[in-house]
Amino acid sequence: MTRVGPWVTLAAVAVLGGGLVVVNMSKEDPAPVAVETASASAAVTPGAVASTDQSAAPAPDFPETADYVGTIGLASGGTMTVSITVEGDRAVAYACDGAKVESWSQGSAEGGALRLTGKNDATLEGRLEGQAVQGTLAIGAKQWAFTAEPVQAPAGLYTYESDGVRQSWIVDDGGQVTGVQRAANGTTSAAPGLGTDATATIGGARVTATKVSGADHVG
Template sequence: MGRRSPLVTLAATAVGLVVLLAVNSTVTGNTDLTQTGGATPTPTATTTAPAATPSTTPSTPSTTPPQTATPPTQPTAVYVGRTTGREATVAIAVKNGRAVAYVCDGRRLEAWLTGPFRDNQVVLRSRTGERLVAAIGAKSATGSLTLHGRTLRFAISVAGPPAGLYRSASKSRTIGWIVLPDGSQVGVDNDGTPAPAPRLDRERGVASVGGVRVTAQPITGDETF
């Protein structure tokens, strides 16, 4: 038994080869499994659309202005007539929220009054303290006035041509005329010494004072003096 026979040596070699092949096959199979099935798939990123955000822009309010009532139309007219006791003649002109009145007796007493015209009412004053208050209608004006300390009442009517109120003014004199509906005239020429006014040529708007021609302007009511 000191020497192995060649057959035993061959058999041992064969067994060793079988074992080696078996181990190699096992290792190779595991490697293939790892390479083919071991890679973890990378998850695909999913993009989620953001939810619609409600608009936060404030609604624009309507710019249409609210409707307002149309103010009543103010008359533009001249009213003329005499006081109730026929002590004086009165003219009131109204226009554009203003009024001018002239009161005179045709001899020496007179007053020019101005002021606002609102809500069909006038409250007018003169530089010398005279006062006139009247309610103005479409066809007439009624009220009262003071003239050199006397209180006079009147109810006068709206007038058209040739009636009207006229005035000529300079540094040295002022002349006022009231032309009544029948064409008659009443006025005062005041150059510091009041006297009856000269005759007015209404069509040309002129008068003669001591041979000097003066120009008269119709008073409409919105003048200031």
């Protein structure tokens, strides 16, 4: 009869135990690997990236040339008319009440936004919302919100200057004209009428006004 010594028995147990360890480890390893693979796949899912990019719509920009006109109701019961003319990345704005108050400003027209400044702390800031410009006009300590709609020629902004006297007119799409005359000494008054052919009678002579563009320097 052959006797199995204690060392042989222990060796067999050790081998068996080692086999169990290997089996147990082989059963536990795949799960973490599978989780990591799924996580990495989710992190680089092409569809999610494409969806994010498509949701960021570009900001609207101004046409190469455009004119906008709007009116602002005043607390006094009158109105202030605003004209904005754009050319390229530049813009000029003029606002007047048709009697004594007027304000010029000019600056950038980029990314659908206007940032214009002028004399006497005048500012006009606005943004293209759909087809119209919405923004804020400030003259000195006063400011007003406005909406200016697009207009087509002959509507727009016009000026005529001679001997230091300047007339400025805003023409809307309905042919209504609002203007102010500034004398050489700086005093202001209502501008003479402007015809549909952009002519006016000044000092007894018939003159032709010049249409202002966004690239002009006026003010």
